[in-house]
Amino acid sequence: MIRRRIQNILLKEWELLFTDINSLLIVTLLPLLIVGQGILYFWLAFRFGGESMLGVSVFQTALQNLANAIPQVAQLPVDKQLLLLLLHQFNLFLLLIPTMIAINVATFSIVDEKLTGSLGALLATPVRTWELLLGKALAGAIPALVMTWISAGIFLIIVSLIGWGDLSDFLISGSWFLSLFLLTPAVAVLSFMLGVVGSSRAKDSRSAQNWSLAIIFPVLVLIGIQITGIIWFTPLLMLTLALGISVVNIISLRIASRLFQRETITIMWH
Protein backbone atom coordinates (compact mmCIF):
# COMPACT_ATOMS: atom_id res chain seq x y z
CA MET A 1 0.00 0.00 0.00
CA ILE A 2 2.87 2.38 0.84
CA ARG A 3 4.50 1.73 -2.54
CA ARG A 4 1.15 2.24 -4.27
CA ARG A 5 0.61 5.56 -2.54
CA ILE A 6 4.11 6.86 -3.38
CA GLN A 7 3.75 5.64 -6.96
CA ASN A 8 0.37 7.36 -7.15
CA ILE A 9 1.92 10.69 -6.13
CA LEU A 10 4.90 10.22 -8.42
CA LEU A 11 2.77 9.47 -11.50
CA LYS A 12 0.43 12.36 -10.78
CA GLU A 13 3.34 14.77 -10.40
CA TRP A 14 4.85 13.65 -13.68
CA GLU A 15 1.54 13.82 -15.48
CA LEU A 16 1.10 17.43 -14.33
CA LEU A 17 4.74 18.28 -14.91
CA PHE A 18 4.97 16.94 -18.43
CA THR A 19 1.67 18.45 -19.54
CA ASP A 20 2.77 21.93 -18.46
CA ILE A 21 4.79 23.49 -21.26
CA ASN A 22 6.87 25.76 -18.99
CA SER A 23 7.91 22.96 -16.68
CA LEU A 24 8.54 20.64 -19.59
CA LEU A 25 10.86 23.19 -21.17
CA ILE A 26 12.72 23.68 -17.90
CA VAL A 27 13.26 19.94 -17.51
CA THR A 28 14.30 19.27 -21.10
CA LEU A 29 15.81 22.45 -22.54
CA LEU A 30 17.47 23.91 -19.47
CA PRO A 31 20.10 21.12 -19.18
CA LEU A 32 20.95 21.48 -22.86
CA LEU A 33 21.31 25.24 -22.43
CA ILE A 34 23.57 24.75 -19.42
CA VAL A 35 25.79 22.29 -21.33
CA GLY A 36 25.94 24.53 -24.41
CA GLN A 37 26.61 27.62 -22.34
CA GLY A 38 29.27 25.88 -20.28
CA ILE A 39 31.18 24.66 -23.33
CA LEU A 40 30.86 28.08 -24.98
CA TYR A 41 32.20 29.91 -21.92
CA PHE A 42 35.12 27.52 -21.51
CA TRP A 43 35.95 27.71 -25.22
CA LEU A 44 35.79 31.53 -25.18
CA ALA A 45 37.95 31.69 -22.06
CA PHE A 46 40.47 29.29 -23.60
CA ARG A 47 40.45 30.89 -27.07
CA PHE A 48 40.63 34.52 -26.10
CA GLY A 49 41.97 34.55 -22.55
CA GLY A 50 44.30 31.56 -22.58
CA GLU A 51 47.64 33.31 -22.62
CA SER A 52 46.64 36.03 -20.20
CA MET A 53 45.14 33.41 -17.83
CA LEU A 54 48.46 31.61 -17.70
CA GLY A 55 50.08 34.75 -16.34
CA VAL A 56 47.59 35.05 -13.45
CA SER A 57 48.81 33.53 -10.20
CA VAL A 58 45.42 32.06 -9.13
CA PHE A 59 45.25 30.05 -12.36
CA GLN A 60 48.85 28.96 -11.94
CA THR A 61 47.92 27.65 -8.48
CA ALA A 62 44.85 25.97 -9.93
CA LEU A 63 46.99 24.31 -12.63
CA GLN A 64 49.38 23.12 -9.94
CA ASN A 65 46.39 21.70 -8.00
CA LEU A 66 45.25 19.90 -11.16
CA ALA A 67 48.73 18.46 -11.72
CA ASN A 68 48.85 17.29 -8.11
CA ALA A 69 45.49 15.59 -8.48
CA ILE A 70 46.29 13.99 -11.88
CA PRO A 71 50.13 13.70 -12.24
CA GLN A 72 49.96 12.72 -15.95
CA VAL A 73 48.63 16.21 -16.71
CA ALA A 74 52.13 17.62 -16.23
CA GLN A 75 53.20 15.87 -19.46
CA LEU A 76 50.62 17.80 -21.50
CA PRO A 77 51.41 21.12 -23.25
CA VAL A 78 50.52 24.13 -21.09
CA ASP A 79 47.61 25.24 -23.31
CA LYS A 80 46.09 21.74 -23.03
CA GLN A 81 46.56 21.88 -19.28
CA LEU A 82 44.64 25.14 -19.19
CA LEU A 83 41.87 23.70 -21.37
CA LEU A 84 41.66 20.68 -19.09
CA LEU A 85 41.46 22.96 -16.04
CA LEU A 86 38.50 24.76 -17.60
CA LEU A 87 36.73 21.57 -18.71
CA HIS A 88 37.29 20.07 -15.29
CA GLN A 89 34.92 22.67 -13.81
CA PHE A 90 32.12 21.11 -15.78
CA ASN A 91 31.25 18.45 -13.20
CA LEU A 92 30.51 21.27 -10.72
CA PHE A 93 28.82 23.31 -13.45
CA LEU A 94 26.48 20.33 -14.01
CA LEU A 95 25.20 20.73 -10.45
CA LEU A 96 23.15 23.67 -11.71
CA ILE A 97 20.90 21.18 -13.55
CA PRO A 98 19.58 19.17 -10.56
CA THR A 99 19.40 22.39 -8.56
CA MET A 100 17.19 24.21 -11.01
CA ILE A 101 15.02 21.24 -12.00
CA ALA A 102 14.39 20.08 -8.42
CA ILE A 103 13.56 23.60 -7.23
CA ASN A 104 11.22 24.08 -10.16
CA VAL A 105 9.40 20.79 -9.59
CA ALA A 106 9.08 21.40 -5.83
CA THR A 107 7.73 24.91 -6.15
CA PHE A 108 5.51 24.07 -9.11
CA SER A 109 4.06 21.07 -7.32
CA ILE A 110 3.55 22.56 -3.86
CA VAL A 111 2.52 26.12 -4.67
CA ASP A 112 0.08 24.81 -7.27
CA GLU A 113 -1.52 22.47 -4.72
CA LYS A 114 -1.54 25.26 -2.18
CA LEU A 115 -3.33 27.64 -4.54
CA THR A 116 -5.96 25.15 -5.71
CA GLY A 117 -6.60 23.74 -2.22
CA SER A 118 -5.89 20.20 -3.42
CA LEU A 119 -3.28 19.73 -0.71
CA GLY A 120 -5.99 20.16 1.94
CA ALA A 121 -8.08 17.46 0.25
CA LEU A 122 -5.03 15.23 -0.08
CA LEU A 123 -4.28 15.48 3.62
CA ALA A 124 -7.76 14.16 4.40
CA THR A 125 -6.73 10.84 2.82
CA PRO A 126 -4.65 8.22 4.69
CA VAL A 127 -1.43 9.40 3.01
CA ARG A 128 1.43 9.97 5.43
CA THR A 129 3.56 13.12 5.38
CA TRP A 130 6.76 11.27 4.54
CA GLU A 131 5.03 9.37 1.70
CA LEU A 132 3.84 12.64 0.23
CA LEU A 133 7.26 14.27 0.54
CA LEU A 134 9.05 11.23 -0.82
CA GLY A 135 6.69 10.94 -3.78
CA LYS A 136 7.17 14.61 -4.63
CA ALA A 137 10.94 14.47 -4.01
CA LEU A 138 11.29 11.49 -6.35
CA ALA A 139 9.15 13.24 -8.94
CA GLY A 140 11.65 16.10 -8.92
CA ALA A 141 14.88 14.18 -8.29
CA ILE A 142 14.49 11.44 -10.93
CA PRO A 143 14.14 13.74 -13.96
CA ALA A 144 16.82 16.01 -12.46
CA LEU A 145 19.29 13.12 -12.14
CA VAL A 146 18.47 11.60 -15.50
CA MET A 147 18.88 14.95 -17.23
CA THR A 148 22.17 15.62 -15.42
CA TRP A 149 23.56 12.26 -16.52
CA ILE A 150 22.33 12.78 -20.08
CA SER A 151 23.94 16.24 -20.04
CA ALA A 152 27.23 14.77 -18.82
CA GLY A 153 27.11 12.31 -21.73
CA ILE A 154 26.31 15.09 -24.20
CA PHE A 155 29.21 17.11 -22.80
CA LEU A 156 31.65 14.26 -23.37
CA ILE A 157 30.33 13.72 -26.90
CA ILE A 158 30.72 17.43 -27.75
CA VAL A 159 34.21 17.51 -26.25
CA SER A 160 35.17 14.64 -28.60
CA LEU A 161 33.42 16.21 -31.59
CA ILE A 162 35.27 19.52 -31.30
CA GLY A 163 38.60 17.75 -31.18
CA TRP A 164 39.34 17.65 -27.45
CA GLY A 165 38.68 13.92 -27.18
CA ASP A 166 42.24 13.26 -26.00
CA LEU A 167 41.34 15.02 -22.74
CA SER A 168 38.33 12.78 -22.01
CA ASP A 169 40.47 10.23 -20.16
CA PHE A 170 41.57 12.94 -17.73
CA LEU A 171 38.02 14.23 -17.30
CA ILE A 172 36.44 10.89 -16.45
CA SER A 173 38.06 10.56 -13.06
CA GLY A 174 37.04 9.48 -9.56
CA SER A 175 35.90 13.04 -8.81
CA TRP A 176 33.74 13.00 -11.96
CA PHE A 177 31.91 9.83 -10.89
CA LEU A 178 31.59 10.95 -7.26
CA SER A 179 30.18 14.24 -8.44
CA LEU A 180 27.67 12.60 -10.78
CA PHE A 181 26.54 9.75 -8.58
CA LEU A 182 26.88 11.11 -5.03
CA LEU A 183 27.02 14.88 -5.12
CA THR A 184 24.35 15.35 -7.80
CA PRO A 185 21.65 13.29 -5.95
CA ALA A 186 22.55 15.04 -2.67
CA VAL A 187 22.25 18.46 -4.31
CA ALA A 188 18.98 17.44 -6.04
CA VAL A 189 17.42 16.43 -2.71
CA LEU A 190 18.71 19.59 -1.00
CA SER A 191 17.29 21.75 -3.78
CA PHE A 192 13.96 19.97 -3.50
CA MET A 193 13.84 20.47 0.26
CA LEU A 194 14.68 24.15 -0.11
CA GLY A 195 11.96 24.33 -2.73
CA VAL A 196 9.50 22.86 -0.20
CA VAL A 197 10.62 25.30 2.50
CA GLY A 198 10.41 28.22 0.08
CA SER A 199 7.00 27.13 -1.18
CA SER A 200 5.58 26.91 2.33
CA ARG A 201 6.18 30.63 2.76
CA ALA A 202 5.46 31.81 -0.77
CA LYS A 203 2.17 32.97 -2.23
CA ASP A 204 3.03 31.99 -5.80
CA SER A 205 5.53 29.78 -7.57
CA ARG A 206 7.61 32.70 -8.84
CA SER A 207 8.35 34.06 -5.37
CA ALA A 208 9.01 30.50 -4.15
CA GLN A 209 11.56 30.01 -6.93
CA ASN A 210 13.24 33.33 -6.19
CA TRP A 211 13.56 32.39 -2.55
CA SER A 212 14.94 28.94 -3.14
CA LEU A 213 17.20 29.84 -6.07
CA ALA A 214 19.61 31.05 -3.41
CA ILE A 215 21.09 27.54 -3.58
CA ILE A 216 22.54 28.33 -7.01
CA PHE A 217 25.04 30.74 -5.50
CA PRO A 218 26.87 28.12 -3.39
CA VAL A 219 27.20 26.00 -6.57
CA LEU A 220 28.78 28.94 -8.38
CA VAL A 221 31.04 29.52 -5.36
CA LEU A 222 32.23 25.89 -5.61
CA ILE A 223 33.27 26.48 -9.22
CA GLY A 224 34.90 29.79 -8.28
CA ILE A 225 37.03 28.40 -5.48
CA GLN A 226 38.24 25.48 -7.61
CA ILE A 227 39.10 27.46 -10.74
CA THR A 228 40.95 30.11 -8.73
CA GLY A 229 43.07 27.46 -7.02
CA ILE A 230 41.75 27.98 -3.49
CA ILE A 231 40.62 24.36 -3.19
CA TRP A 232 40.86 21.41 -5.57
CA PHE A 233 38.01 18.92 -5.25
CA THR A 234 39.87 15.67 -4.94
CA PRO A 235 37.79 12.47 -4.70
CA LEU A 236 38.12 12.61 -0.90
CA LEU A 237 36.96 16.21 -0.74
CA MET A 238 34.12 15.44 -3.17
CA LEU A 239 33.05 12.56 -0.94
CA THR A 240 33.23 14.79 2.14
CA LEU A 241 31.19 17.46 0.38
CA ALA A 242 28.54 14.91 -0.65
CA LEU A 243 28.34 13.59 2.91
CA GLY A 244 28.16 17.13 4.29
CA ILE A 245 25.25 17.97 1.97
CA SER A 246 23.55 14.71 2.98
CA VAL A 247 23.70 15.82 6.62
CA VAL A 248 22.18 19.17 5.61
CA ASN A 249 19.55 17.17 3.72
CA ILE A 250 18.53 15.34 6.88
CA ILE A 251 18.12 18.67 8.68
CA SER A 252 16.17 20.13 5.74
CA LEU A 253 13.99 17.02 5.63
CA ARG A 254 13.11 17.55 9.29
CA ILE A 255 12.26 21.21 8.62
CA ALA A 256 10.27 20.29 5.51
CA SER A 257 8.40 17.52 7.38
CA ARG A 258 7.50 19.97 10.12
CA LEU A 259 6.21 22.45 7.56
CA PHE A 260 4.25 19.63 5.99
CA GLN A 261 2.35 18.66 9.13
CA ARG A 262 -1.39 18.47 8.52
CA GLU A 263 -2.00 21.07 11.21
CA THR A 264 0.56 23.52 9.79
CA ILE A 265 -0.83 23.21 6.28
CA THR A 266 -4.45 23.36 7.41
CA ILE A 267 -3.98 26.47 9.54
CA MET A 268 -1.02 28.34 8.07
CA TRP A 269 -1.22 27.58 4.36
CA HIS A 270 -4.77 28.79 3.80
Place this chain on the structure above:
Amino acid sequence: MATTEGQKASVLLIVITMTMIKTFGLSRLFGNVTAVDNLTLAVEEGEVIGLLGPNGAGKTTTIRMLTGMIQPTSGYATVSGLRTDQQVEQLHEIIGLLPEVPGFYDRFSGKRNLEYFAGFYPLLDYRSQVEKYLKLIGLWERRHDKVGTYSKGMKHRLAIARALLHEPKVLFFDEPTVGLDPEASKEVRDLISKLREAGRTIFLSTHNLGEAELLCDRVAVINTKLLAIDTTEQLRNRFFRRQIMVQLESLDTRLVEIISNLSFVKEMSHGDNRLFLQLTEPEHNRSELIRAIVEAGGRIVEVSEQKYPLEEVYLKLIREVGHDS
Protein backbone atom coordinates in the same frame (compact mmCIF):
# COMPACT_ATOMS: atom_id res chain seq x y z
CA MET B 1 -31.04 -22.83 24.99
CA ALA B 2 -34.06 -23.13 22.73
CA THR B 3 -35.71 -19.95 21.52
CA THR B 4 -39.23 -19.58 20.23
CA GLU B 5 -39.99 -18.13 16.79
CA GLY B 6 -41.44 -15.08 18.51
CA GLN B 7 -38.23 -14.49 20.43
CA LYS B 8 -36.21 -14.86 17.22
CA ALA B 9 -38.45 -12.35 15.48
CA SER B 10 -38.15 -9.83 18.29
CA VAL B 11 -34.36 -10.27 18.31
CA LEU B 12 -34.31 -9.56 14.57
CA LEU B 13 -36.37 -6.42 15.04
CA ILE B 14 -33.87 -4.83 17.38
CA VAL B 15 -31.97 -2.15 15.51
CA ILE B 16 -28.53 -1.76 16.98
CA THR B 17 -27.32 1.77 16.56
CA MET B 18 -23.83 2.81 17.37
CA THR B 19 -22.58 6.17 18.46
CA MET B 20 -20.36 7.22 15.57
CA ILE B 21 -19.02 10.53 16.82
CA LYS B 22 -18.33 11.44 20.43
CA THR B 23 -16.60 14.52 21.71
CA PHE B 24 -15.50 14.98 25.29
CA GLY B 25 -14.80 18.55 26.35
CA LEU B 26 -13.23 19.25 22.99
CA SER B 27 -11.48 22.62 22.98
CA ARG B 28 -9.11 24.47 20.72
CA LEU B 29 -7.20 27.66 21.35
CA PHE B 30 -5.32 29.72 18.77
CA GLY B 31 -2.95 31.78 20.88
CA ASN B 32 -5.25 33.46 23.38
CA VAL B 33 -8.33 33.07 21.22
CA THR B 34 -10.71 30.25 22.03
CA ALA B 35 -12.10 28.80 18.80
CA VAL B 36 -13.97 25.87 20.35
CA ASP B 37 -14.75 25.62 24.04
CA ASN B 38 -15.54 22.40 25.87
CA LEU B 39 -17.67 20.81 23.17
CA THR B 40 -19.36 17.59 24.24
CA LEU B 41 -21.78 15.85 21.91
CA ALA B 42 -22.64 12.49 20.41
CA VAL B 43 -23.86 11.54 16.94
CA GLU B 44 -25.54 8.22 16.26
CA GLU B 45 -24.96 5.98 13.27
CA GLY B 46 -27.13 6.99 10.30
CA GLU B 47 -27.82 10.40 11.75
CA VAL B 48 -27.42 13.66 9.85
CA ILE B 49 -26.34 16.40 12.20
CA GLY B 50 -25.99 20.05 11.28
CA LEU B 51 -23.53 22.35 12.97
CA LEU B 52 -24.93 25.86 12.99
CA GLY B 53 -23.27 29.04 14.15
CA PRO B 54 -22.21 32.50 13.08
CA ASN B 55 -18.85 33.25 11.43
CA GLY B 56 -16.02 32.48 13.83
CA ALA B 57 -18.22 30.22 15.96
CA GLY B 58 -15.79 27.31 15.60
CA LYS B 59 -17.64 25.21 13.02
CA THR B 60 -14.68 24.65 10.69
CA THR B 61 -12.30 24.18 13.66
CA THR B 62 -14.66 21.52 15.05
CA ILE B 63 -14.73 19.69 11.70
CA ARG B 64 -10.95 19.96 11.42
CA MET B 65 -10.52 18.42 14.88
CA LEU B 66 -13.04 15.67 14.15
CA THR B 67 -11.26 14.81 10.90
CA GLY B 68 -7.81 14.72 12.50
CA MET B 69 -6.55 17.71 10.52
CA ILE B 70 -5.74 19.67 13.66
CA GLN B 71 -5.22 18.64 17.27
CA PRO B 72 -7.46 19.75 20.13
CA THR B 73 -5.85 21.85 22.86
CA SER B 74 -7.80 19.85 25.44
CA GLY B 75 -10.44 17.15 25.44
CA TYR B 76 -10.72 14.58 22.70
CA ALA B 77 -13.05 13.06 20.14
CA THR B 78 -13.68 9.63 18.70
CA VAL B 79 -15.11 8.71 15.33
CA SER B 80 -16.24 5.10 15.08
CA GLY B 81 -14.13 4.41 18.15
CA LEU B 82 -10.93 5.95 16.72
CA ARG B 83 -9.26 8.81 18.54
CA THR B 84 -9.09 11.73 16.12
CA ASP B 85 -5.90 13.05 17.71
CA GLN B 86 -4.02 9.75 17.81
CA GLN B 87 -5.20 7.42 15.05
CA VAL B 88 -5.23 9.84 12.14
CA GLU B 89 -4.29 7.45 9.32
CA GLN B 90 -6.86 4.82 10.36
CA LEU B 91 -9.39 7.61 10.84
CA HIS B 92 -8.84 8.87 7.31
CA GLU B 93 -9.65 5.42 5.96
CA ILE B 94 -13.15 5.53 7.47
CA ILE B 95 -14.15 9.14 6.98
CA GLY B 96 -14.93 11.25 3.95
CA LEU B 97 -14.40 15.00 3.97
CA LEU B 98 -15.86 17.69 1.78
CA PRO B 99 -13.70 20.71 2.54
CA GLU B 100 -14.90 24.28 2.05
CA VAL B 101 -12.67 24.51 -1.05
CA PRO B 102 -13.16 21.41 -3.28
CA GLY B 103 -9.44 21.35 -4.22
CA PHE B 104 -8.95 19.58 -7.56
CA TYR B 105 -6.28 19.53 -10.24
CA ASP B 106 -7.86 21.69 -12.91
CA ARG B 107 -5.77 20.20 -15.73
CA PHE B 108 -6.93 16.67 -14.91
CA SER B 109 -10.29 15.28 -15.94
CA GLY B 110 -12.94 14.60 -13.29
CA LYS B 111 -12.29 10.87 -13.64
CA ARG B 112 -8.50 11.22 -13.35
CA ASN B 113 -8.90 13.40 -10.25
CA LEU B 114 -11.08 10.78 -8.56
CA GLU B 115 -8.74 7.95 -9.58
CA TYR B 116 -5.82 9.83 -8.06
CA PHE B 117 -7.54 10.36 -4.71
CA ALA B 118 -8.90 6.80 -4.73
CA GLY B 119 -5.33 5.55 -5.08
CA PHE B 120 -4.66 6.39 -1.42
CA TYR B 121 -7.24 3.98 -0.05
CA PRO B 122 -6.91 0.24 0.28
CA LEU B 123 -9.67 -0.47 -2.20
CA LEU B 124 -10.12 -3.64 -4.17
CA ASP B 125 -11.38 -2.02 -7.34
CA TYR B 126 -11.18 1.74 -7.27
CA ARG B 127 -12.03 2.10 -10.96
CA SER B 128 -15.51 0.70 -10.41
CA GLN B 129 -15.94 2.97 -7.36
CA VAL B 130 -15.02 5.97 -9.49
CA GLU B 131 -17.56 4.91 -12.12
CA LYS B 132 -20.26 4.28 -9.49
CA TYR B 133 -19.92 7.71 -7.90
CA LEU B 134 -19.45 9.66 -11.12
CA LYS B 135 -22.78 8.17 -12.20
CA LEU B 136 -24.38 8.96 -8.84
CA ILE B 137 -23.41 12.62 -9.01
CA GLY B 138 -24.43 12.87 -12.66
CA LEU B 139 -20.99 13.62 -14.08
CA TRP B 140 -20.34 10.36 -15.91
CA GLU B 141 -20.95 11.99 -19.30
CA ARG B 142 -18.44 14.74 -18.48
CA ARG B 143 -15.88 12.41 -16.90
CA HIS B 144 -13.20 13.10 -19.52
CA ASP B 145 -13.57 16.89 -19.35
CA LYS B 146 -10.97 18.86 -17.47
CA VAL B 147 -12.10 19.95 -14.01
CA GLY B 148 -11.09 23.50 -14.93
CA THR B 149 -14.09 23.56 -17.27
CA TYR B 150 -16.56 22.44 -14.56
CA SER B 151 -18.96 24.84 -12.87
CA LYS B 152 -18.71 25.45 -9.10
CA GLY B 153 -21.68 23.16 -8.49
CA MET B 154 -20.10 20.38 -10.54
CA LYS B 155 -16.85 20.73 -8.59
CA HIS B 156 -18.78 20.48 -5.32
CA ARG B 157 -20.57 17.36 -6.55
CA LEU B 158 -17.26 15.91 -7.65
CA ALA B 159 -15.85 16.67 -4.19
CA ILE B 160 -18.78 14.78 -2.65
CA ALA B 161 -18.01 11.84 -4.94
CA ARG B 162 -14.38 11.97 -3.81
CA ALA B 163 -15.50 11.89 -0.18
CA LEU B 164 -17.59 8.77 -0.93
CA LEU B 165 -15.11 6.75 -3.02
CA HIS B 166 -13.83 4.57 -0.20
CA GLU B 167 -17.30 3.98 1.30
CA PRO B 168 -16.58 5.91 4.51
CA LYS B 169 -18.55 5.30 7.70
CA VAL B 170 -18.89 9.01 8.43
CA LEU B 171 -19.03 12.02 6.11
CA PHE B 172 -18.00 15.53 7.09
CA PHE B 173 -19.26 18.38 4.93
CA ASP B 174 -17.89 21.84 5.63
CA GLU B 175 -20.31 24.43 4.26
CA PRO B 176 -21.33 22.23 1.31
CA THR B 177 -23.31 24.90 -0.53
CA VAL B 178 -21.39 28.05 0.32
CA GLY B 179 -20.74 30.23 -2.72
CA LEU B 180 -23.05 28.22 -4.97
CA ASP B 181 -25.94 29.64 -6.97
CA PRO B 182 -29.46 28.41 -6.05
CA GLU B 183 -29.50 25.75 -8.76
CA ALA B 184 -26.11 24.33 -7.82
CA SER B 185 -27.04 24.47 -4.12
CA LYS B 186 -30.15 22.46 -4.84
CA GLU B 187 -28.11 19.86 -6.76
CA VAL B 188 -25.77 19.45 -3.78
CA ARG B 189 -28.67 19.35 -1.30
CA ASP B 190 -30.43 16.68 -3.39
CA LEU B 191 -27.26 14.64 -3.34
CA ILE B 192 -26.97 14.95 0.45
CA SER B 193 -30.65 13.95 0.75
CA LYS B 194 -29.89 10.82 -1.26
CA LEU B 195 -27.03 9.99 1.08
CA ARG B 196 -29.28 10.59 4.08
CA GLU B 197 -31.85 8.20 2.65
CA ALA B 198 -29.08 5.65 2.18
CA GLY B 199 -28.44 5.79 5.93
CA ARG B 200 -25.07 7.56 5.91
CA THR B 201 -23.84 9.32 9.03
CA ILE B 202 -23.26 12.93 8.05
CA PHE B 203 -21.82 15.80 10.04
CA LEU B 204 -22.29 19.06 8.19
CA SER B 205 -21.62 22.66 9.03
CA THR B 206 -23.74 25.32 7.43
CA HIS B 207 -24.90 28.90 7.63
CA ASN B 208 -28.01 28.02 5.74
CA LEU B 209 -30.79 27.38 8.23
CA GLY B 210 -33.25 26.16 5.63
CA GLU B 211 -30.69 23.66 4.47
CA ALA B 212 -30.13 22.46 8.03
CA GLU B 213 -33.86 22.04 8.58
CA LEU B 214 -34.27 20.19 5.32
CA LEU B 215 -31.32 17.85 5.63
CA CYS B 216 -30.59 17.29 9.30
CA ASP B 217 -32.11 14.99 11.90
CA ARG B 218 -30.69 17.22 14.63
CA VAL B 219 -28.87 20.53 14.73
CA ALA B 220 -26.14 21.66 17.09
CA VAL B 221 -25.95 25.40 17.52
CA ILE B 222 -22.52 26.61 18.58
CA ASN B 223 -20.93 29.91 19.24
CA THR B 224 -17.56 28.69 20.46
CA LYS B 225 -19.55 26.76 23.06
CA LEU B 226 -22.37 24.36 22.35
CA LEU B 227 -25.58 26.33 22.89
CA ALA B 228 -28.13 23.65 22.05
CA ILE B 229 -28.43 20.32 20.29
CA ASP B 230 -31.78 18.85 19.32
CA THR B 231 -34.24 18.36 16.49
CA THR B 232 -35.43 21.61 14.94
CA GLU B 233 -38.94 20.82 16.18
CA GLN B 234 -37.82 20.39 19.77
CA LEU B 235 -35.75 23.55 19.61
CA ARG B 236 -38.83 25.45 18.43
CA ASN B 237 -40.89 24.03 21.27
CA ARG B 238 -38.19 24.96 23.70
CA PHE B 239 -38.14 28.60 22.74
CA PHE B 240 -41.58 29.29 21.33
CA ARG B 241 -44.95 28.02 22.47
CA ARG B 242 -46.99 26.24 19.84
CA GLN B 243 -49.89 28.29 18.64
CA ILE B 244 -52.93 27.09 16.70
CA MET B 245 -54.64 29.47 14.32
CA VAL B 246 -58.30 28.91 13.37
CA GLN B 247 -59.72 30.97 10.50
CA LEU B 248 -63.53 31.25 10.64
CA GLU B 249 -66.10 32.60 8.24
CA SER B 250 -67.32 34.87 11.02
CA LEU B 251 -66.57 35.29 14.69
CA ASP B 252 -68.96 36.49 17.39
CA THR B 253 -68.56 37.08 21.12
CA ARG B 254 -70.61 33.99 22.02
CA LEU B 255 -68.26 31.71 20.13
CA VAL B 256 -65.21 33.46 21.63
CA GLU B 257 -66.61 32.91 25.12
CA ILE B 258 -67.37 29.21 24.51
CA ILE B 259 -63.91 28.52 23.16
CA SER B 260 -62.10 30.50 25.85
CA ASN B 261 -63.90 28.46 28.50
CA LEU B 262 -62.68 25.12 27.15
CA SER B 263 -60.51 23.40 29.78
CA PHE B 264 -57.55 22.72 27.45
CA VAL B 265 -57.28 26.29 26.12
CA LYS B 266 -54.43 27.98 27.99
CA GLU B 267 -54.37 31.29 26.20
CA MET B 268 -56.45 32.81 23.43
CA SER B 269 -56.55 35.96 21.36
CA HIS B 270 -58.71 36.84 18.37
CA GLY B 271 -59.16 39.32 15.55
CA ASP B 272 -60.03 39.47 11.88
CA ASN B 273 -62.21 36.30 12.13
CA ARG B 274 -59.22 34.42 13.50
CA LEU B 275 -58.58 32.66 16.78
CA PHE B 276 -55.02 32.23 18.09
CA LEU B 277 -54.84 29.55 20.76
CA GLN B 278 -52.31 27.86 22.96
CA LEU B 279 -53.46 24.40 23.97
CA THR B 280 -52.42 22.21 26.90
CA GLU B 281 -51.59 19.30 24.62
CA PRO B 282 -51.69 20.51 21.03
CA GLU B 283 -51.55 17.06 19.42
CA HIS B 284 -54.51 15.70 21.42
CA ASN B 285 -56.57 18.82 21.89
CA ARG B 286 -56.70 19.96 18.30
CA SER B 287 -59.52 17.61 17.24
CA GLU B 288 -61.48 18.41 20.40
CA LEU B 289 -61.14 22.10 19.61
CA ILE B 290 -62.45 21.64 16.08
CA ARG B 291 -65.40 19.60 17.36
CA ALA B 292 -66.23 22.26 19.97
CA ILE B 293 -66.15 25.05 17.38
CA VAL B 294 -68.39 23.11 14.99
CA GLU B 295 -70.85 22.18 17.78
CA ALA B 296 -71.02 25.87 18.76
CA GLY B 297 -72.03 26.71 15.17
CA GLY B 298 -68.70 28.07 13.99
CA ARG B 299 -67.82 27.58 10.30
CA ILE B 300 -64.11 26.77 9.99
CA VAL B 301 -62.21 27.91 6.90
CA GLU B 302 -58.73 26.80 7.94
CA VAL B 303 -56.84 25.36 10.90
CA SER B 304 -53.07 25.66 11.00
CA GLU B 305 -50.23 25.68 13.41
CA GLN B 306 -48.19 28.83 13.49
CA LYS B 307 -44.60 27.74 12.92
CA TYR B 308 -41.70 29.92 13.94
CA PRO B 309 -38.93 29.82 11.38
CA LEU B 310 -35.72 28.14 12.47
CA GLU B 311 -34.05 31.49 11.94
CA GLU B 312 -35.92 32.92 14.93
CA VAL B 313 -34.95 29.95 17.10
CA TYR B 314 -31.34 30.33 15.96
CA LEU B 315 -31.22 34.06 16.61
CA LYS B 316 -32.79 33.60 20.02
CA LEU B 317 -30.16 30.99 20.85
CA ILE B 318 -27.25 33.09 19.65
CA ARG B 319 -28.47 36.30 21.26
CA GLU B 320 -29.93 35.05 24.51
CA VAL B 321 -28.38 31.69 25.38
CA GLY B 322 -25.03 32.54 23.84
CA HIS B 323 -24.96 35.86 25.64
CA ASP B 324 -25.85 34.28 29.01
CA SER B 325 -23.19 31.62 28.73
